[in-house]
Amino acid sequence: SLDLSPVQIAPLEKLTCRRAIVLRNLPVLREMPTLKTINGEPASQYLDAVEAAPWPKEAEVPE
Numbered sequence: 405s406l407d408l409s410p411v412q413i414a415p416l417e418k419l420t421c422r423r424a425i426v427l428r429n430l431p432v433l434r435e436m437p438t439l440k441t442i443n444g445e446p447a448s449q450y451l452d453a454v455e456a457a458p459w460p461k462e463a464e465v466p467e
Contacts, residue, residue, distance in 0.1 A: 408432050417441070426454050 406421070408429040415438045426433060426442060433439060433451055442450040 412436060419443070419447075423454060426451070427458050430455060 406425050406428070408425070409432050412432050412435060416436060417438055417440045419433075419439060419442045421443070423443075430451060433442070433447070436447075439447045441447055445453075
């Protein structure tokens with residue numbers, strides 16, 4: 405799985421990645437103050453949606 409913690413302090417504004425990566429990195433992504441969009445949606449809205457409906461289930465998240 406991809407660990408995004410090394411880029412947590414980078415001034416990223418946009419992120420495009422698979423939902424499974426977002427799911428595995430929710431705490432890291434929530435702590436990125438400059439992050440404005442994820443996959444073309446407002447970052448906070450996208451993170452809330454992933455947290456509310458974490459598909460696929462953790463056991464099904466591809467590595």
